[in-house]
Structure formats: structure tokens, C-alpha cells
Amino acid sequence: MSTIKEVAELAGVSIATVSYVINGTKHVAPATEARVHQAVETLNYRINHFASNIKSGKSGSIAFLMADMSNPFFLETAVSLEKSLREAKYNLILANTDEKVNLEKEQVDHLLDHAIDGLIIAPCTVNNFYLKNMLPANFPLVFFDRIPANMHADCVLSDNRKGSLEAVEYLISLGHKRIGIISGMSGLTSTVEREMGYIEALENHGIPLDRNLMLNGDGRKFSGYQSMQQLMDITDITAVFITNNMMSLGALQFLNDNKIAVPKNLSMVIFDDYDWSSMCSPSLTSVKQNTILLGKTIAEVILARLSGTVSNTNFCEHRIQTQLIKRASCLKINK
Incomplete structure (x- = not known):
């Protein structure tokens, strides 16, 4: 492996000048700069960034x-x-x-x-x-x-609370009062804030909070599948709001497997918006994060x-x- 000293010798300049050119730390005459770059290319010289990092601390x-x-x-x-x-x-x-x-x-x-x-x-x-x-x-x-x-x-x-508030209020505006919610991991602030938006929307419209309609998962697809199954088995929801995008996929899989039609049998809003949200059938109402x-x-x-x-x-x-x-x-x- 070639060294910076060999580059300097081939270019006919000092080691300091080679360093200036490579690192762009000081102006060098165009002709000199061209000779250094040619020497670097000829010798296939590679900068030792690791050594430079140790010296500079960056x-x-x-x-x-x-x-x-x-x-x-x-x-x-x-x-x-x-x-x-x-x-x-x-x-x-x-x-x-x-x-x-x-x-x-x-x-x-x-x-x-x-x-x-x-x-x-x-x-x-x-x-x-x-x-x-x-x-x-x-x-x-x-x-x-x-x-x-x-x-x-x-x-x-993101403004998680407001995003969830708008999503659930939209469902309420369509006549839904029994709205289930499937959230990610308990305790995480993103989960808590999205649940706060859900609760606030219900309170704003005088809809009693039913904790049986609120489920948490681990943020994975299979957890979404299980949560959707549980909601459909033990509740009479007409709509569901899913606050985790990966769990949304699992929930959709359960609905598809059990021939539960969206939105005919169940309306749905999900948090996060991706290409598949608009490409699947039906296309999904989504809270888009920027x-x-x-x-x-x-x-x-x-x-x-x-x-x-x-x-x-x-x-x-x-x-x-x-x-x-x-x-x-x-x-x-x-x-």
C-alpha cells in the first residue's frame, strides 16, 4: 500500500501540500493540485481515515x-x-x-x-x-x-395526539361510536400520545370510553393479527383505528382470511401512509407522517x-x- 510520502515524492511537493489537497484545508495552485491528484491516482493511494479520526477525535x-x-x-x-x-x-x-x-x-x-x-x-x-x-x-x-x-x-x-384525534373524529363524523383501537407497545410515548388522541376524540363527542375496545401489541404483524381477531370476537365495533403500521398489515391479513369486508363490515383508519396504503383494495384512509x-x-x-x-x-x-x-x-x- 502506498504512503502519503510516496505521493508527495511523485508529485514533487511536500507531504503538507498533499494533505492540503486531499483534505481541502488550504488553497493550492491548480497545477500543483492536478499533480497531486495524478500521483494519488497513479499510486492508488487511499486515505487512512481511521488514523485521521484518532488524531482529530472526529x-x-x-x-x-x-x-x-x-x-x-x-x-x-x-x-x-x-x-x-x-x-x-x-x-x-x-x-x-x-x-x-x-x-x-x-x-x-x-x-x-x-x-x-x-x-x-x-x-x-x-x-x-x-x-x-x-x-x-x-x-x-x-x-x-x-x-x-x-x-x-x-x-x-410527529404530532401523534393530533393525528390520532383527527383520525378518530373522522370516523365519528361518519356515524361510528363503537371504535376499536389497536396500539403498539404500551408505555412508549408514541403509543401513549396516539391513545390520548383516541380518548380525546371520544370525549369531545360524548362517547363513553370502553377499555375493552383498546388493545396493545408488540408492534409486529402477527400481534396485529391476534389483536384484530380478539376485537372481532369479543366486541361489536363498527370501525377500528390502528396506530402501528406493521400491526395494520397483520390486522388486514386477519380480515382477509375471515372474509370480513372493509369497509362494508368494518371501517378502518391506520397511522402511517405508504404506497401499499393506496394500492391495496380498498385503499386505506391513513394518518400520513411527513x-x-x-x-x-x-x-x-x-x-x-x-x-x-x-x-x-x-x-x-x-x-x-x-x-x-x-x-x-x-x-x-x-x-
Whole structure:
């Protein structure tokens, strides 16, 4: 493997000049710069970023620790986030916790060993106090989608309560009063906030709350299948609101397997909107999260932390508005 010294000798310049050209840290005459680039190409020289990172204490990388990498919501947000960070000359590292706290801790420890400059995390628990002992003081940290209970940090998330409120009020406007709700993991702030919107909508219209119509799952497809089965077996619901996109797939599978027609037999609204929401039959009324704006906002927040332009004690909660997309899965009733 060639060295920077060999590049300098071939180009007829100093090692410092090669460094200036490679890193873009100082203006070099165009002819000199061209000789350096030619030498780099001739010798197939590769920059030792690892050694540079150790020396500078910076890696140029930011990690995004997702709770479920199979969930399109996280991936779509990551695409937008990566684009914004790339424009700012940062690389994005993706990691997955599979909604497991022990794996989340292991991933954080592993990422810190690789000298990441900042961490974005969608936590799988509200108890993230362990991070206080793992992260260096004032380490750039942003929580996404879920709010920690015992840490002060920047957070970027959708307006879950309002999104759910609009969805359930839409069902009520169509005459539905027996509305079931299938939510994700209990305790997570995204789950709690979406349930709050559901309850608020019922209260606004004088509909008594029936806890039998409220079920929680683990955020997986099979859990959605089981929850939908339970609701249909023991309740008389005319509509269902599903607050987790992966569980929506399981619920739809149960309805299809049991020949329960949407919306003829059951109206449905889901939280999250993807291509399959409009392509399936019937197309699904959905609460759309703005993943593009979420990703851009996360990037803006963590880049501000990295630049030191915001106070280390001035943490903010950034809420991105949702949009109710009305499609064919809801039917007006006269009950």
C-alpha cells in the first residue's frame, strides 16, 4: 500500500501540500493540485481515515439507531436524514435494536467505539438513563419518534395526539361510536400520545370510553393479527383505528382470511401512509407522517449541536404535523 510520502515524492511537493489537497484545508495552485491528484491516482493511494479520526477525535459519521429496521417509517426517515447529512459532509451509520433494550445498549457501546460524532436514537424504552453513563459530556444526541422519561435532550417526532384525534373524529363524523383501537407497545410515548388522541376524540363527542375496545401489541404483524381477531370476537365495533403500521398489515391479513369486508363490515383508519396504503383494495384512509421533513429536522437539530451554535442546556421538542389522507376504507353508517 502506498504512503502519503510516496505521493508527495511523485508529485514533487511536500507531504503538507498533499494533505492540503486531499483534505481541502488550504488553497493550492491548480497545477500543483492536478499533480497531486495524478500521483494519488497513479499510486492508488487511499486515505487512512481511521488514523485521521484518532488524531482529530472526529469521524465525520453520525449514527441512527432504529427500533425496528424492517419498519418503513424508520427507513423512509433515514433516507431523508442521510441526504441532509451528506450535504453537510457527514456519513450516516444505520443500526437496529429490534425493540430490545439489551441490544440497544450493545449497539450504543459499539458505535461509540467507532468514534461517532453524534447519535440519533429511536429508543425501545422510556428509561434511557444508562446513556448518561455511556455518553461523553455534551455529546450530540437526538431522540426520534419517542421521548425519554429521564433525560434532557432534543426530540423530533410527529404530532401523534393530533393525528390520532383527527383520525378518530373522522370516523365519528361518519356515524361510528363503537371504535376499536389497536396500539403498539404500551408505555412508549408514541403509543401513549396516539391513545390520548383516541380518548380525546371520544370525549369531545360524548362517547363513553370502553377499555375493552383498546388493545396493545408488540408492534409486529402477527400481534396485529391476534389483536384484530380478539376485537372481532369479543366486541361489536363498527370501525377500528390502528396506530402501528406493521400491526395494520397483520390486522388486514386477519380480515382477509375471515372474509370480513372493509369497509362494508368494518371501517378502518391506520397511522402511517405508504404506497401499499393506496394500492391495496380498498385503499386505506391513513394518518400520513411527513418522513421527509422529519429527516430534515433531525439533521438540522444534530448539526446545530455539532456546530456548537445552541446552548448545551437549551433542549427542544420538535413536532411535525401529520395529514389525514381520506380513502375508501371508511363507510358512513346510521347507527
